[in-house]
Amino acid sequence: MAEHTHPDDERIVAYLDGELDEPGHSEFAARLASEPDLRARLDLLESGGAGISAAMESLKAQAPKARLDDILAQAIEQSRDSGDNVVPLRRMWPQAPLTTRQMVAAAVALFLLGGIANEFVRGREAPRPAAPVAEVASVEDWRQAVAEYWSLTTPDTLAIAPTPERAAAELSLASQKLGVDLADVPEAFPGLSFRGAQLFDFRGKALVQMAFLDPEHGPIAYCVIENPTRAEIPPTTETLDGFTIVHWASGGQSRLLIGRAPAERLQALAGKVAG
Amino acid sequence: MSRTGNDAVKQGLALHLEALWRYGLVLSRNRDAAEDLVQATCLRALERSDQFEPGTRLDRWLFAIERSIWINELRSQRVRQGSGVVDAEIALVFDGEQAVETNIMAAQVLREIGRLAEAQRETVLLVYAEGFSYREAAEFLGVPIGTIMSRLAAIRERLSPLAESAGHATPDARRGDDG
Numbered sequence: 001m002a003e004h005t006h007p008d009d010e011r012i013v014a015y016l017d018g019e020l021d022e023p024g025h026s027e028f029a030a031r032l033a034s035e036p037d038l039r040a041r042l043d044l045l046e047s048g049g050a051g052i053s054a055a056m057e058s059l060k061a062q063a064p065k066a067r068l069d070d071i072l073a074q075a076i077e078q079s080r081d082s083g084d085n086v087v088p089l090r091r092m093w094p095q096a097p098l099t100t101r102q103m104v105a106a107a108v109a110l111f112l113l114g115g116i117a118n119e120f121v122r123g124r125e126a127p128r129p130a131a132p133v134a135e136v137a138s139v140e141d142w143r144q145a146v147a148e149y150w151s152l153t154t155p156d157t158l159a160i161a162p163t164p165e166r167a168a169a170e171l172s173l174a175s176q177k178l179g180v181d182l183a184d185v186p187e188a189f190p191g192l193s194f195r196g197a198q199l200f201d202f203r204g205k206a207l208v209q210m211a212f213l214d215p216e217h218g219p220i221a222y223c224v225i226e227n228p229t230r231a232e233i234p235p236t237t238e239t240l241d242g243f244t245i246v247h248w249a250s251g252g253q254s255r256l257l258i259g260r261a262p263a264e265r266l267q268a269l270a271g272k273v274a275g
Numbered sequence: 276m277s278r279t280g281n282d283a284v285k286q287g288l289a290l291h292l293e294a295l296w297r298y299g300l301v302l303s304r305n306r307d308a309a310e311d312l313v314q315a316t317c318l319r320a321l322e323r324s325d326q327f328e329p330g331t332r333l334d335r336w337l338f339a340i341e342r343s344i345w346i347n348e349l350r351s352q353r354v355r356q357g358s359g360v361v362d363a364e365i366a367l368v369f370d371g372e373q374a375v376e377t378n379i380m381a382a383q384v385l386r387e388i389g390r391l392a393e394a395q396r397e398t399v400l401l402v403y404a405e406g407f408s409y410r411e412a413a414e415f416l417g418v419p420i421g422t423i424m425s426r427l428a429a430i431r432e433r434l435s436p437l438a439e440s441a442g443h444a445t446p447d448a449r450r451g452d453d454g
Contacts, residue, residue: 009428019409048435055384056404063293072288075317
């Protein structure tokens, strides 16, 4: 395509598009009044731009809206499944039946954990030096992240109990990563059936989630995360996203119990492991 | 920051799907590729949502992701598959009959735009449909402002015979909205 067919083309479009600042705009307007050729060229370029906005709008109007909404919904679902940053928790070994992609991801995760690296626990991003304010914020909203993740868990998800060997291996690994002995936790909760421990990275901190099935109230999780502030918080009950949560902090860890169970039930369970 | 950025992306994506699709169509001139681009952009944006800074423009951030996916991944793939140059004349008026019925002028303009080089198609979309200033477009595309201006002048010149034949008495070259 021929370009620069008129020496003033660039100034003309800038003038038409309101891109000339003063005094450029006034100067150009004065030239237009006294230079018929320039005026004619401007008219031509102005007419050439006439239909563009409308044409672009009509193009947008033809977007397949329903299909695009589906595409977005699937993308949200997929990014949840793959455990990427949508919920800032990373799955170590999923409880649900695995897709091939998840199998590969889980195998890689287990391999990394078996090795020397704590790279995975620290996440793929380099650990950021946390400002005190950010530190407090992340301690606060780990419960929100757990609640979002736990909302994906159903009794079906927890249908299969791990073998005793697998359960012991998971608890041992989780204990090692967190620096806290969790081996006896399942026995501490009478009436609950242990369904496996998962290790996550939450903003560079190890987070362990132990899943249980309560015959009466369905899935209940007991979660423990490192808490570098070493704050001491007594057991506190709250409701988040429709879940009951009892949380507390002591000895360098924050802990919580979460489920769709009455507060009394979770408070009683907390009594078994708190303090 | 990561959680608020995350929420902003999740909630905001739905508002920009059609604009992302249009940009994808203008880049690829192919409807399937446009949908692929939207899908890949959604996934990438969700993965990287902690990098989005709330308070900045989400649409610009999404366009940048989409463009990078197009340039680094899809475009070369389509060229390898020999599909990079098909459809050039018809692609932007994929639903030709309907478009012609509703607006002959729009259909003709789209056909002409569809024949332009990729860099020109992109420039016209960003400035005249998405409301980018020259400076913003130049920064986004990584070219001097003068290049933006000469591209727009060339496009306007090329489209001017259409306006004459359509007998447009009141030329209207205003920008698209900022949406």
